[in-house]
Amino acid sequence: MRISTLVYLVRQGLKNIVRNKMFSLASVATMAACIFLFGCFFSVVVNFRYIVEKAEEGVAVTVFFDEGLTEARITQIGKLLSDRKEASEISYVSAEEAWDSYQKDYFGEDSRLAEGFRDDNPLANSDHYEVYLSDVSVQDSLVKYIQGIEGVRKVNYSSAVANTLSDINILIGYISVAVIVILLAVAVFLISNTVTIGISVRKEEIAIMKLIGATDYFVRSPFVIEGAIIGLVGSALPLIAVYYLYRSVVSFVLERFTILSLDFVSSKFIFSYLVPISLVIGLGVGLLGSFSTIRKHLNV
Amino acid sequence: MISLENVSKEYAAGIPAVKNVNLQIDDGEFVFIVGNSGSGKSTLIKLLLKELEPTEGTVMVNDIELNKLKHKEIPKFRRDIGVVFQDFRLLKDRSIYENVAFAQRVIEKSPKRIKKRVPEMLKLVGLAEKYRSFPKELSGGEQQRVAVARALINEPRLLLADEPTGNLDSTNSWEIMRLLNAVNKKGTTVLVVTHNREIVKKMQKRVITMKKGVIVKDVPEGGVLGEN
Numbered sequence: 001m002r003i004s005t006l007v008y009l010v011r012q013g014l015k016n017i018v019r020n021k022m023f024s025l026a027s028v029a030t031m032a033a034c035i036f037l038f039g040c041f042f043s044v045v046v047n048f049r050y051i052v053e054k055a056e057e058g059v060a061v062t063v064f065f066d067e068g069l070t071e072a073r074i075t076q077i078g079k080l081l082s083d084r085k086e087a088s089e090i091s092y093v094s095a096e097e098a099w100d101s102y103q104k105d106y107f108g109e110d111s112r113l114a115e116g117f118r119d120d121n122p123l124a125n126s127d128h129y130e131v132y133l134s135d136v137s138v139q140d141s142l143v144k145y146i147q148g149i150e151g152v153r154k155v156n157y158s159s160a161v162a163n164t165l166s167d168i169n170i171l172i173g174y175i176s177v178a179v180i181v182i183l184l185a186v187a188v189f190l191i192s193n194t195v196t197i198g199i200s201v202r203k204e205e206i207a208i209m210k211l212i213g214a215t216d217y218f219v220r221s222p223f224v225i226e227g228a229i230i231g232l233v234g235s236a237l238p239l240i241a242v243y244y245l246y247r248s249v250v251s252f253v254l255e256r257f258t259i260l261s262l263d264f265v266s267s268k269f270i271f272s273y274l275v276p277i278s279l280v281i282g283l284g285v286g287l288l289g290s291f292s293t294i295r296k297h298l299n300v
Numbered sequence: 301m302i303s304l305e306n307v308s309k310e311y312a313a314g315i316p317a318v319k320n321v322n323l324q325i326d327d328g329e330f331v332f333i334v335g336n337s338g339s340g341k342s343t344l345i346k347l348l349l350k351e352l353e354p355t356e357g358t359v360m361v362n363d364i365e366l367n368k369l370k371h372k373e374i375p376k377f378r379r380d381i382g383v384v385f386q387d388f389r390l391l392k393d394r395s396i397y398e399n400v401a402f403a404q405r406v407i408e409k410s411p412k413r414i415k416k417r418v419p420e421m422l423k424l425v426g427l428a429e430k431y432r433s434f435p436k437e438l439s440g441g442e443q444q445r446v447a448v449a450r451a452l453i454n455e456p457r458l459l460l461a462d463e464p465t466g467n468l469d470s471t472n473s474w475e476i477m478r479l480l481n482a483v484n485k486k487g488t489t490v491l492v493v494t495h496n497r498e499i500v501k502k503m504q505k506r507v508i509t510m511k512k513g514v515i516v517k518d519v520p521e522g523g524v525l526g527e528n
């Protein structure tokens with residue numbers, strides 16, 4: 001195809017959009033709402049995943065032994081645990097270490113409070129393994145396995161935090177997918193309507209074009225371009241908005257809630273995914289909207 | 301060459317608009333098609349353009365058998381045919397220049413060629429100065445001349461004109477006929493549907509008369525027309 005032809009076709013596509021301002025605007029706005037929400041949900045979900053992952057890194061299953069279990073057996077259990085692929089890391093904590101760490105956590109620097117227990121380690125018999133998980137979701141199966149090992153008295157695990165976190169994340173994911181799918185359908189519908197109007201306005205022109213030997217692609221291209229431009233503009237605009245919104249929310253939270261020592265995913269990372277995904281969605285929706293319409297109304 | 305063999309066209313089952321037409325038109329001929337309103341003249345033109353499919357029979361245009369033509373090949377086929385309509389069918393939102401250039405853009409000619417050819421064509425039809433005007437600013441005759449320029453700019457082998465003078469006064473009609481005659485002299489086959497008896501009589505071309513979808517008379521060039 002000639003460059004001049006391409007330029008001509010793009011100009012015709014733009015002309016369609018301008019000629020049909022209200023519908024074009026409505027389509028762009030819907031598309032923009034869609035991508036805006038997508039961008040917000042995406043940012044939230046990615047950050048949530050990030051938090052969950054960090055939390056998961058700290059989640060450990062604690063394995064206590066039967067009273068008076070031999071050191072050999074304890075080592076053996078350690079071996080069994082480290083063979084599991086759910087376990088990313090295991091460490092042995094002796095009764096003394098456990099007590100030390102407990103004192104530190106609960107009495108702080110004020111060692112006088114712990115004085116009373118000096119000779120009598122209240123946590124005797126509390127030597128244990130701490131098994132760090134590769135992924136919170138495998139916790140249940142690992143715990144079941146450990147409970148079945150001979151010599152294990154008790155397994156402590158905290159299902160609550162990690163599971164709730166990933167449950168919330170999944171919920172956010174579902175809700176956002178549902179909302180976005182609905183909006184995308186609306187966008188396809190509106191773009192298709194916009195293109196339909198463009199086609200009906202140009203019926204005469206299309207008929208003449210066909211009679212003087214225009215190829216199908218020549219007749220169709222302006223409408224495809226129209227849809228693509230609406231989709232792309234509709235997805236590019238909200239990205240800019242989401243970008244500034246994200247940065248200001250992050251800096252606002254970091255400033256106001258310094259005590260929480262929160263950590264956010266960098267906007268660079270988020271947008272390195274968000275931009276291409278959104279543009280592809282925008283383009284896809286635009287093309288879908290125009291193609292479906294052209295099929296129906298342009299029997300060239 | 302155009303040839304129709306036993307061609308019929310029924311819009312609604314059982315009511316033929318064109319019935320068992322056999323016809324042959326050689327390259328370079330100038331032919332008038334006359335007949336009452338509803339006799340099937342426009343239908344015949346549409347069959348030649350493959351705008352319509354015959355219900356029966358075979359249509360050959362420019363040595364191409366139309367029912368064997370694939371959808372994809374239609375544009376290329378039509379590029380060898382110029383069409384002029386009774387109601388001009390210009391694009392109202394584009395200048396005269398653009399209307400004529402349009403025919404070249406559609407078949408993807410280079411901008412350079414378009415810049416050269418469009419003024420040439422407009423000059424040929426006597427509208428060189430009006431290139432910036434819009435269709436509604438032109439008289440009927442002028443608009444029809446724009447339509448002729450558009451039909452001729454791609455140098456078609458065949459020109460089909462369906463009542464090109466239907467909306468024009470005598471002077472303008474003759475102006476159009478002069479143009480059509482000139483392109484015919486240069487080798488283009490010309491097929492003109494018309495109700496204008498005066499023109500048909502004076503031009504002394506081949507005249508085909510249709511009645512109720514049937515060709516009832518076919519008078520060769522210079523022949524005696526007789527009444528009706």
Ligand SMILES: Nc1ncnc2c1ncn2[C@@H]1O[C@H](COP(=O)(O)OP(=O)(O)OP(=O)(O)O)[C@@H](O)[C@H]1O
Pocket residue numbers: 311312317335336337338339340341342343344
């Ligand atoms: N699209 C259509 N659907 C149904 N019937 C049609 C259609 N077009 C034409 N006809 C019928 O076919 C017959 C021939 O019509 P056609 O347009 O070919 O006549 P014509 O000779 O061109 O007439 P005119 O001189 O008035 O233009 C007429 O009876 C007309 O009513």
Ligand SMILES: [Mg+2]
Pocket residue numbers: 341342343462
């Ligand atoms: Mg007619």
